């Protein structure tokens with residue numbers, strides 16, 4: 221049986237420090253264990269490209285995505301994916317990723333680095349201490365080598381240019397430079413990628429054009445919707461994953477694989 225629709229999950233933080241856009245390590249473990257137990261495969265972005273080109277994907281496929289590139293993805297999510305043989309994607313804000321040696325992750329035991337909640341992480345980034353909240357390139361390399369994660373762009377600076385520059389031409393130029401820098405940085409560290417996730421989900425037709433010119437063909441949004449082979453590559457829908465397990469998670473995985481009743485559900489309820 222082939223997939224009629226592809227659920228794309230969206231995470232940010234996996235940390236015991238509760239806050240916005242966060243699931244606890246226990247919730248993440250339970251959600252991933254549920255996927256593994258029910259025979260789901262964590263697909264690659266290359267598989268998604270093929271799905272949108274009309275090639276068959278196994279029925280129980282899921283794309284597991286993370287935004288920004290937080291340290292907690294390495295400390296708490298990476299060991300879970302490794303243990304369960306699942307695969308995910310991290311969209312990196314390439315300008316926030318640090319140098320220096322890898323830190324400890326949960327499967328290593330011992331003293332783990334503190335993984336701040338979203339508010340504290342945002343404050344660290346704003347005060348020039350991004351390394352306290354974000355991944356390092358050495359950790360990115362370790363995850364890529366382990367096959368737990370692949371890496372794509374979430375821009376270089378995570379700037380909302382629509383809010384900072386009023387002049388459309390100047391805004392386009394700034395966005396183009398941001399995207400070019402991110403693409404070049406990724407090419408140096410992890411490889412070429414045509415996959416881009418918009419900061420805070422914001423984009424317009426101008427943005428899409430600039431992204432296309434920068435070489436990004438697959439654009440990830442925060443739109444709610446069902447992804448089918450008819451979905452536009454530059455408007456990929458994602459599911460906001462809540463810090464909930466059991467029936468909530470199982471029902472989302474069911475609904476977002478059903479183009480008809482899932483589509484109806486999204487229109488009526490939309491979460």
Ligand SMILES: [Zn+2]
Pocket residue numbers: 287288374378418419420
């Ligand atoms: Zn983001």
